[in-house]
Amino acid sequence: MQPKKRQKLKVKRKANKILGDTSRVISLLHLPDEKYRIAKIIQRIMSLSETAAKNLYAQTMVDFSGRHEDIGHIFERHLNEVKDYLPQDTMLSDVQRALIGAYFTKEYAIESAALFNPSIIPHPDQSHLKKGSLRFVMSLRATGEGHVSSIVFRSGVLDRNNTFLFDPLSDFVETPDLQLDPVYKRNPFQLKLNEMGAGNEITAHILNQLPEDFTYTELIEKIKILRAKPQFLEANQNRTFKAMCWLASSNYEVSFHADHSMSERVIFPVSKNESRGIEDARFVQFFNDNGEVVYYATYTAYNGTILPQLIETKDFIKFNILTLNGKAVQNKGMALFPRKIDGRYAMLSRQDGENNHIMFSDNIHFWQESQIIQEPEYPWEFIQIGNCGSPLETNEGWIVLTHGVGPMRKYCIGAILLDLEKPTKIIARLDEPLLAPHEKEREGYVPNVVYSCGALIHNNELVIPYAMSDINSGIATVAVSELLNGMRAVG
Numbered sequence: 506m507q508p509k510k511r512q513k514l515k516v517k518r519k520a521n522k523i524l525g526d527t528s529r530v531i532s533l534l535h536l537p538d539e540k541y542r543i544a545k546i547i548q549r550i551m552s553l554s555e556t557a558a559k560n561l562y563a564q565t566m567v568d569f570s571g572r573h574e575d576i577g578h579i580f581e582r583h584l585n586e587v588k589d590y591l592p593q594d595t596m597l598s599d600v601q602r603a604l605i606g607a608y609f610t611k612e613y614a615i616e617s618a619a620l621f622n623p624s625i626i627p628h629p630d631q632s633h634l635k636k637g638s639l640r641f642v643m644s645l646r647a648t649g650e651g652h653v654s655s656i657v658f659r660s661g662v663l664d665r666n667n668t669f670l671f672d673p674l675s676d677f678v679e680t681p682d683l684q685l686d687p688v689y690k691r692n693p694f695q696l697k698l699n700e701m702g703a704g705n706e707i708t709a710h711i712l713n714q715l716p717e718d719f720t721y722t723e724l725i726e727k728i729k730i731l732r733a734k735p736q737f738l739e740a741n742q743n744r745t746f747k748a749m750c751w752l753a754s755s756n757y758e759v760s761f762h763a764d765h766s767m768s769e770r771v772i773f774p775v776s777k778n779e780s781r782g783i784e785d786a787r788f789v790q791f792f793n794d795n796g797e798v799v800y801y802a803t804y805t806a807y808n809g810t811i812l813p814q815l816i817e818t819k820d821f822i823k824f825n826i827l828t829l830n831g832k833a834v835q836n837k838g839m840a841l842f843p844r845k846i847d848g849r850y851a852m853l854s855r856q857d858g859e860n861n862h863i864m865f866s867d868n869i870h871f872w873q874e875s876q877i878i879q880e881p882e883y884p885w886e887f888i889q890i891g892n893c894g895s896p897l898e899t900n901e902g903w904i905v906l907t908h909g910v911g912p913m914r915k916y917c918i919g920a921i922l923l924d925l926e927k928p929t930k931i932i933a934r935l936d937e938p939l940l941a942p943h944e945k946e947r948e949g950y951v952p953n954v955v956y957s958c959g960a961l962i963h964n965n966e967l968v969i970p971y972a973m974s975d976i977n978s979g980i981a982t983v984a985v986s987e988l989l990n991g992m993r994a995v996g
Contacts, residue, residue, distance in 0.1 A: 523978040525616030535611035543590040580606025619648040621972035624959025637665030654782035660767035684758035703748035760823040779806040789895035803839040831872040885911040894959030916954040917941040933992035949974025
């Protein structure tokens with residue numbers, strides 16, 4: 506007897522298209538590869554007559570001040586990066602200072618190549634809204650020159666009919682201020698060093714001299730003391746110092762100005778392990794046991810190798826960037842559950858590049874074991890499967906959007922339903938894709954792909970922002986009841 510054929514799901518694609526804007530630029534420090542050239546460039550600037558320097562400065566301000574909110578601050582910051590190359594006992598005029606900073610500054614169009622792989626979560630501020638409306642934050646992967654990716658944001662309101670009302674897009678983009686002296690906890694720091702294979706008598710010697718909560722400055726000071734008066738083989742010391750500094754630089758804090766709009770904020774690569782991009786942030790609104798809300802996001806730091814990282818924020822103004830640790834932290838695509846299950850953190854993952862895994866931990870920063878909960882089953886997912894963001898809680902179970910890769914590396918979005926209290930168990934699934942790329946979505950940087958990093962449920966609809974072929978993003982909705990009814994029971 507043939508199984509009963511289910512009615513095709515009515516997925517609505519909204520008219521909204523989230524497109525990259527090439528005019529949105531940030532300022533970056535720009536130094537020549539040959540450092541000896543820095544002093545030469547400075548000398549040429551200082552050789553200008555006062556009149557010529559003033560005219561050049563005036564033209565520079567005409568050309569660029571309208572593209573950045575505080576360009577004078579930017580120039581001063583970049584001047585400080587090259588101050589060691591200034592001639593000794595040099596007194597610079599304000600114009601000279603600004604010009605030197607300008608010559609070591611460049612613009613970077615963060616969205617010039619693509620704007621894709623979105624996730625959506627409720628905004629921390631839900632005040633002053635009409636009944637049935639929800640204020641949201643949408644994160645996206647922005648890609649510019651050299652395929653360097655960063656995280657950008659959009660905000661707005663979903664009304665009672667799930668119509669998207671996006672906030673106006675700011676003309677400006679702001680990179681955050683980097684916390685210059687972040688604080689680390691000694692025990693997790695040591696555990697991560699051990700995991701890296703860098704835990705040894707040298708790390709123990711340094712860390713034993715530090716308090717439980719220590720700063721970057723304190724760490725560097727202890728390294729300097731040991732470097733000046735070595736107590737171990739110098740080669741071993743240098744390798745250990747390098748590992749400790751790498752780990753410290755991979756954990757950092759950034760903050761934005763509170764009065765700037767959400768769309769002005771961009772998290773651009775900071776550490777060396779992010780040098781080739783920050784990829785696929787999966788944001789989730791997480792509820793602690795005491796009801797406190799924290800926003801987490803897993804993302805992939807990429808510098809030629811993959812390093813899973815964690816973002817933590819309460820307000821989307823201050824962000825903590827942290828390493829994820831443990832032997833189960835492998836590959837891409839980790840998605841945290843929005844609450845603990847049976848007293849433990851839970852997270853979906855894809856350790857082997859093929860199957861959907863789940864893992865549990867008492868510590869959100871350390872993950873040691875995982876287990877497979879789903880393997881490729883249908884032709885549209887024969888190559889690999891993974892998640893499309895954090896699970897969404899319903900009375901019937903956890904809805905998990907999945908991605909499957911089929912022939913010609915065509916990416917589709919599917920869905921499974923996990924047991925509420927035992928999420929290792931799949932209780933229902935879609936046999937066919939929920940979303941597949943149609944003709945207008947097939948062309949892009951990576952053809953034939955639809956993909957999401959996180960959806961939400963509002964007014965009994967599943968709201969899915971999704972990427973179209975790794976170039977632009979759109980939005981789709983489907984009734985939750987219809988989605989659940991369209992699933993096949995498993996087990």
